[in-house]
Amino acid sequence: GESVGLHLPTLSVQEGDNSIINCAYSNSASDYFIWYKQESGKGPQFIIDIRSNMDKRQGQRVTVLLNKTVKHLSLQIAATQPGDSAVYFCAERAGGATNKLIFGTGTLLAVQP
Amino acid sequence: DTGVSQDPRHKITKRGQNVTFRCDPISEHNRLYWYRQTLGQGPEFLTYFQNEAQLEKSRLLSDRFSAERPKGSFSTLEIQRTEQGDSAMYLCASSSIGTGANVLTFGAGSRLTVL
Numbered sequence: 101g102e103s104v105g106l107h108l109p110t111l112s113v114q115e116g117d118n119s120i121i122n123c124a125y126s127n128s129a130s131d132y133f134i135w136y137k138q139e140s141g142k143g144p145q146f147i148i149d150i151r152s153n154m155d156k157r158q159g160q161r162v163t164v165l166l167n168k169t170v171k172h173l174s175l176q177i178a179a180t181q182p183g184d185s186a187v188y189f190c191a192e193r194a195g196g197a198t199n200k201l202i203f204g205t206g207t208l209l210a211v212q213p
Numbered sequence: 214d215t216g217v218s219q220d221p222r223h224k225i226t227k228r229g230q231n232v233t234f235r236c237d238p239i240s241e242h243n244r245l246y247w248y249r250q251t252l253g254q255g256p257e258f259l260t261y262f263q264n265e266a267q268l269e270k271s272r273l274l275s276d277r278f279s280a281e282r283p284k285g286s287f288s289t290l291e292i293q294r295t296e297q298g299d300s301a302m303y304l305c306a307s308s309s310i311g312t313g314a315n316v317l318t319f320g321a322g323s324r325l326t327v328l
Binding site for chain 1 (some may be wrong): 217233248253258268269271296304306308314315316317318319321
């Protein structure tokens with residue numbers, strides 16, 4: 101079945117360093133991918149998204165890379181700050197008529213001062 | 214506040230009781246979603262509405278679960294005869310049709326604890 105998973109459950113980085121969070125997906129028909137950030141006690145918050153016809157998209161301090169050949173998605177955060185500490189989820193939309201997003205397990209990003 | 218509102222934020226109940234959660238989406242959003250999240254896991258899709266029509270339901274939504282969106286605005290999620298396995302965070306999200314339709318805006322969630 102469809103699944104989205106993360107390589108690393110926990111990532112610890114020093115403040116100011118760049119962070120890379122990885123995600124693997126299994127459904128080659130997925131046409132849309134999105135990253136969310138979730139802080140403790142809060143709902144997921146949108147970070148950045150990318151359609152399957154793109155391989156890179158940049159936002160403010162964040163970049164998402166999509167490699168459809170190996171079904172891999174990554175989120176790069178530049179100059180990581182303590183406020184970036186959270187759990188990060190990737191999610192995919194399966195394409196076709198569905199509008200649901202399928203979420204991966206999540207990666208905890210811990211930023212050390 | 215123009216975000217997604219959920220009520221109550223926390224609910225503790227005894228096994229076998231019924232519970233109901235309410236979600237008020239962003240006013241101009243006509244799509245509304247319910248997800249369930251357990252500790253350490255990503256949100257799992259339960260169901261989604263476009264206006265008042267329930268268009269998709271997950272197999273996770275057993276017959277003890279029912280969701281409604283009677284007037285295409287707020288939605289309720291009811292769980293009957295709660296079980297300990299129902300303990301989770303229930304997240305509501307909304308989105309618009311058209312540009313940005315795929316971006317779900319989530320509420321803070323309703324945490325259910327079944328004793």
